[in-house]
Amino acid sequence: MWRRAAALGRVRGVSRGWRGERAPKIYTKTGDAGFSSTFTGERRQKGDPIFEALGATDELSSAIGLASEFSSEKGHMFVEQLHKVQCMLQDVGSNIATPLSSAREAHLKRTSFSEKPVLELEQWIDSYSEQLPPLRAFILPSGGKSSAALHFSRAVCRRAERCVVPLVQAGEADPNVAKYLNRLSDYLFVLARYAAMKEGKEEKIYVKPEA
Numbered sequence: 001m002w003r004r005a006a007a008l009g010r011v012r013g014v015s016r017g018w019r020g021e022r023a024p025k026i027y028t029k030t031g032d033a034g035f036s037s038t039f040t041g042e043r044r045q046k047g048d049p050i051f052e053a054l055g056a057t058d059e060l061s062s063a064i065g066l067a068s069e070f071s072s073e074k075g076h077m078f079v080e081q082l083h084k085v086q087c088m089l090q091d092v093g094s095n096i097a098t099p100l101s102s103a104r105e106a107h108l109k110r111t112s113f114s115e116k117p118v119l120e121l122e123q124w125i126d127s128y129s130e131q132l133p134p135l136r137a138f139i140l141p142s143g144g145k146s147s148a149a150l151h152f153s154r155a156v157c158r159r160a161e162r163c164v165v166p167l168v169q170a171g172e173a174d175p176n177v178a179k180y181l182n183r184l185s186d187y188l189f190v191l192a193r194y195a196a197m198k199e200g201k202e203e204k205i206y207v208k209p210e211a
């Protein structure tokens with residue numbers, strides 16, 4: 001949504017499609033000088049922490065998309081949950097793209113982020129955790145393609161969280177967004193283990209390398 005949201009305040013270029021209908025161009029070239037827009041209409045450098053966090057969230061959704069495709073090939077039912085998570089990450093992006101310092105009431109109404117999805121993640125985590133064998137060693141990202149891709153998503157999630165926390169601490173993003181990402185990495189961890197278990201794949205564990 002942040003791409004759509006950020007585009008709301010400006011007119012994009014228009015080209016003609018093969019049937020002659022007018023299709024908006026994906027590029028406006030307004031970002032070429034290294035600045036881009038927040039949903040509140042501010043122009044900021046692309047190196048701004050807001051765009052770092054937006055980019056990390058985008059990478060996270062992409063990683064989850066890949067994990068979801070691998071999982072779908074194996075018939076895992078949890079792909080529906082992953083789809084919902086990807087939708088929630090769009091809302092995470094919308095909240096990040098709306099810094100509270102320049103947000104008006106109308107912006108806040110459209111980009112608020114509640115605690116409800118955090119609680120839902122907790123329910124999902126608890127239900128998978130109950131079914132898993134207890135942890136007796138450090139698990140390494142492994143356990144088949146679905147599982148390894150979920151571990152990769154978990155690591156990207158933690159980076160997204162690291163990017164968002166300073167925004168929350170500065171009062172620019174909603175604390176529930178950081179909570180959501182924190183819980184999401186736990187969800188992705190138990191889901192990675194669950195996928196390995198369901199597929200009968202071995203989870204590699206840490207063994208002290210011989211010197």
Ligand SMILES: Nc1ncnc2c1ncn2[C@@H]1O[C@H](COP(=O)(O)OP(=O)(O)OP(=O)(O)O)[C@@H](O)[C@H]1O
Nearest residue numbers: 003006027028029030031032035036037051054055
């Ligand atoms: N490199 C980036 N990483 C993360 N978020 C970005 C980046 N560049 C832009 N954004 C955000 O995503 C929105 C959509 O990206 P888009 O590529 O359309 O922006 P732009 O580079 O400013 O414009 P254009 O590509 O048309 O020159 C922007 O309005 C901004 O909020």
